[in-house]
Every structure is written in C-alpha cells, then in structure tokens.
Amino acid sequence: xxxxxxxxxxxxxxxxxxxxxxxxxxxxxxxxxxxxxxxxxxxxxxxxxxxxxxxxxxxxxxxxxxxxxxxxxxxxxxxxxxxxxxxxxxxxxxxxxxxxxxxxxxxxxxxxxxxxxxxxxxxxxxxxxxxxxxxxxxxxxxxxxxxxxxxxxxxxxxxxxxxxxxxxxxxxxxxxxxxxxxxxxxxxxxxxxxxxxxxxxxxxxxxxxxxxxxxxxxxxxxxxxxxx
Numbered sequence: 001x002x003x004x005x006x007x008x009x010x011x012x013x014x015x016x017x018x019x020x021x022x023x024x025x026x027x028x029x030x031x032x033x034x035x036x037x038x039x040x041x042x043x044x045x046x047x048x049x050x051x052x053x054x055x056x057x058x059x060x061x062x063x064x065x066x067x068x069x070x071x072x073x074x075x076x077x078x079x080x081x082x083x084x085x086x087x088x089x090x091x092x093x094x095x096x097x098x099x100x101x102x103x104x105x106x107x108x109x110x111x112x113x114x115x116x117x118x119x120x121x122x123x124x125x126x127x128x129x130x131x132x133x134x135x136x137x138x139x140x141x142x143x144x145x146x147x148x149x150x151x152x153x154x155x156x157x158x159x160x161x162x163x164x165x166x167x168x169x170x171x172x173x174x175x176x177x178x179x180x181x182x183x184x185x186x187x188x189x190x191x192x193x194x195x196x197x198x199x200x201x202x203x204x205x206x207x208x209x210x211x212x213x214x215x216x217x218x219x220x221x222x223x224x225x226x227x228x
Contacts, residue, residue, distance in 0.1 A: 036206050044213045047175075051217050054171065055224055058164045062228075070156035072226050075149075076140070090226050093136050094218065100129035101215045104183075104208045111204035116190055119204060123187035126211065130180040137173045141166075168221060175214050183207055 062069055073086035080088065107122035144165070151166050153159040186207045195201050 034202050034206070036203065037209070040206050040209050044209065047213070051171075051220070054168050055220060058168060059224065061160050061164060062158075065158045065160060067158040069158050070154070070161050072228075075144070075156055076226060087226060089136060089140060090222065093133055093140075094222050096129050096133050096136075097215045097218050100126045100133075101212055103129065104211045108205045108208045111190070111195075111201035114196065114201060116193060116196060119201070120187050120191040123183050123190065123204070123207075127180045127183040127187065130176050130183070130211075134173055134177050134180065137169060137176075141169075165225070168225060172214070172217060172221060175217070179211055179214050182210065 074084075076090055077084045077086045078088040079085075103122050103126045107119050107126060110118040110122060144162075148155050149162045149165070151163040154162045186203060189195065190201070190204065195203060
C-alpha cells in the first residue's frame with residue numbers, strides 16, 4: 001500500500017511538472033490552438049461583456065424615460081434631391097461593414113493558400129472599407145452636433161439620447177479605427193513576406209476574428225439603436 005501510494009504521488013508530481021513545463025514554454029495549449037487565437041478569443045469575450053453592458057443600459061434607460069425618445073428615422077435621415085430618406089447613411093454604413101466582412105473572409109482564405117498579393121489587396125480593401133465607415137460616422141457626428149445634439153441634451157426628445165448615441169457609436173467607432181490600423185499593419189507584413197518566411201498565415205485569421213466581431217457588434221447596434 002505504501003509503495004503504491006508513493007508511486008501515485010510521484011506520478012502526480014511528474015504530471016504537474018509536465019503541465020507547468022508545457023505552459024511555460026512555447027508549446028501550444030488548448031488542444032493545439034495557436035496562442036494568439038486563444039488570446040484574441042479571450043479579448044473578444046471580454047469586449048462582448050462591455051458592449052452588452054452598453055446596450056443593456058441603453059435599453060433600460062430608453063424604456064424607463066418619461067420623455068418621448070427621438071424618432072431615429074427622422075434624426076438620422078438625409079435629404080436627397082429634396083426628399084428626406086430615413087436611415088440612408090446608416091444603411092450605407094451597414095452595407096460597407098457587411099461587405100468588408102466578405103473581403104476579410106476572402107483574405108483569410110487566400111492567406112492559407114499563401115497567396116501574398118491577393119491576401120494583401122483583400123486586407124487593404126477591408127481596411128479601406130473600414131476607413132470609409134469611420135469617415136461616414138464622423139460625418140454623422142458632425143451633422144448631429146450641428147443640429148444641437150449633445151451628451152447632456154437635445155431638442156429631439158429625451159436628453160439621454162445624446163449620451164447613449166455618442167457612447168455606443170463612439171466606442172464602436174474606436175474599435176473600427178483600431179481595426180483599420182491593425183489590418184494595414186498585418187497587410188503590409190504579408191506583402192513583405194514576413195509570414196511566408198515563417199510558413200504560417202494564422203495571424204491573418206486572428207485579425208479576421210477581430211474584424212468579424214466588430215461587424216457583428218454593429219449589427220446589434222443597428223438593430224437596437226437605429227431600428228428600434
């Protein structure tokens with residue numbers, strides 16, 4: 001019994017040492033998933049909680065306010081040839097982000113095929129679409145500020161509208177801006193052949209995870225903030 005217990009104890013200590021050794025070296029844990037992908041998933045999970053808190057707070061605030069909420073179809077309308085078109089700019093922005101998800105998916109596909117040029121141009125196209133989205137959002141902010149919308153009040157209705165608008169869309173716009181810089185950095189490293197030398201284009205997929213997350217969050221913002 002004593003020998004058996006001692007053997008189990010030695011095996012247990014050896015197992016712990018092996019686990020610590022594996023995690024402290026460059027070996028990949030999580031069933032051979034690249035460490036960068038794991039870190040990105042952890043980051044996106046934490047970011048999901050942040051956006052969820054923002055949207056939940058917004059819906060709670062909107063449901064509890066005693067002052068009528070502004071009509072988003074009127075607030076975010078654009079006049080085209082003398083006709084007011086509701087949510088026109090928002091629809092274009094949404095189309096741009098959805099399109100950028102497609103170009104990013106293609107970039108990941110060609111990255112695994114080790115096609116440097118196509119991967120670079122598709123990532124560049126994705127970044128340009130993202131930059132155009134940010135530009136349109138800046139135009140939207142400027143338009144509303146000129147119309148008197150402030151974080152502490154506005155003439156359209158409930159004063160909380162401005163605070164929730166600038167907070168939610170601003171935080172998302174920051175993510176898109178960071179994503180554009182991130183994609184451009186990876187794209188030019190792809191063009192230089194850095195990942196060709198390493199024989200691994202998985203970083204392109206990791207960048208794609210971030211970009212698809214940003215696009216998905218916008219779908220929820222579009223549904224809950226603009227369409228509700």
